[in-house]
């Protein structure tokens with residue numbers, strides 16, 4: 001699996017596509033078939049984000065187990081909020097708090113990801 005975890009490119013590709021699909025689906029009509037399809041593809045990307053993140057995690061977390069653990073958790077929570085926004089809005093439940101949490105977790109995940117040593121290293 002080295003070819004998939006030597007760089008962070010695969011992981012970045014999966015979360016960029018996943019987030020774009022999520023944002024488009026969230027903006028679509030709740031009843032539309034297109035939204036259901038996009039939601040399904042977004043779920044596939046959640047799994048790909050998790051797999052690509054886990055590959056990096058297993059390979060590099062011994063560098064700093066605590067921070068990598070936090071990165072894992074924040075990434076997981078970001079995906080959780082994406083799923084909650086889509087599911088709760090189809091049920092007509094309030095999504096304001098979940099949206100706020102999505103942005104908070106996303107920013108924290110991006111910051112920590114770019115701070116950790118592998119790949120892009122903006123905040124070292």
Ligand code: HEM
Nearest residue numbers: 008015053054056057072075076113114116117118119120
């Ligand atoms: C939407 C969710 C996620 C976002 C936005 C995200 C974002 C990022 C970013 C920006 C990086 C840095 C890439 C680089 O420096 O080149 C990164 C790296 C990483 N991510 Fe994620 N991630 C997410 C989910 C996850 C999940 C669920 C896991 C664990 C299963 C995970 C584990 C990792 C690991 C281990 C790294 C390498 C850190 C390093 O040393 O640079 N990520 N992620």
